[in-house]
Amino acid sequence: MTTIIQPDARLLSAVPFLKPGGRCVDVGTDHAYLPIYLVHRGICSAALACDINQGPLQSAREHIAAAGLEGAIGTRLTDGLHGVEEFAPDDVMIFGMGGELIVKILDEAPWVRNPGIGLILQPMSRAAILRQYLVSHGFAILGEGLSRSGKIYQTVHAVYCGKNTAYNEEELLLGRWNIETNPPLFADFVRHERTVLEKVLQGKARSQTADTAEEQRMLQVLTQRLEKLES
Ligand SMILES: C[S@@+](CC[C@H](N)C(=O)[O-])C[C@H]1O[C@@H](n2cnc3c(N)ncnc32)[C@H](O)[C@@H]1O
Incomplete structure (x- = not known):
């Protein structure tokens, strides 16, 4: 067998x-x-x-x-x-x-x-x-x-x-193909990535010296894409 x-x-x-x-x-x-x-x-x-x-x-x-x-x-x-x-x-x-x-x-x-x-x-x-x-x-x-x-x-x-x-920053983060075709799991995926990033930022907020510029930029990219997906 x-x-x-x-x-x-x-x-x-x-x-x-x-x-x-x-x-x-x-x-x-x-x-x-x-x-x-x-x-x-x-x-x-x-x-x-x-x-x-x-x-x-x-x-x-x-x-x-x-x-x-x-x-x-x-x-x-x-x-x-x-x-x-x-x-x-x-x-x-x-x-x-x-x-x-x-x-x-x-x-x-x-x-x-x-x-x-x-x-x-x-x-x-x-x-x-x-x-x-x-x-x-x-x-x-x-x-x-x-x-x-x-x-x-x-x-x-x-x-x-x-x-x-x-590739622009959003395409690198989420994939050009996903952005162009909006497959069924895409909105859930972007939402999840944003939640993870928010947690990272909350963690960094406790440290006065942490550089959050990259995460802030990524958060903006994810939020803008979610707004487009949900509109
Ligand atoms: C998390 S497991 C993933 C197993 C499987 N590919 C999957 O996705 O379910 C990672 C595997 O990669 C192996 N691995 C890590 N570095 C590697 C390398 N440089 N070359 C080959 N295998 C590597 C580890 O030994 C481990 O078995």
Whole structure:
């Protein structure tokens, strides 16, 4: 008997951006629920599940074996995308890490600057830093996803095109695609981001010396967008 764990909406947000039948890499795979689901369902033909830590990779191996998918899903103990190029992926997924770490991983793997490789990225924080990196290093952001699994998560789909794009502060913070298309979870997402920011500002208000200029600007951007969404 094989065991396949159904991924939650956060992980499933990768699916619309994957090339059907392609080869995918999951960086920071941990439990490997995502590549197992994708290969089991035939959405991907093969996967490489990578992690920098032995413990998560061992858990990935056990879940892959329980799913009977050792023939189609390899595992690799590695930092980011080092040594992964030879797998020749069609898509690279990096989920569940901070935006700055995702940037570091991409920057250390110049081979992903290839129009044939899709990047599917889920920053748990600092999404604006990730978008800024992408649009100023020749990547085009082709789409965005919002998914609710408890809180609302952002998924960014990018591909290298060799041309930089100028994003304004709001587009960096919320995603140009989200602003232009207003997907169903967007207003809730902006509202949540504003609440988080207000809490940060309340915390900083207790310290007389804290610089709040950036947060104040972000708060203004979020408030203005919410007013437009609610009008
Ligand atoms: C919070 S878990 C996310 C697991 C899964 N991707 C998800 O979204 O549910 C982060 C995983 O990334 C791994 N990780 C952290 N830094 C990494 C790096 N530089 N390269 C590869 N994996 C990394 C950790 O060991 C951990 O298993």
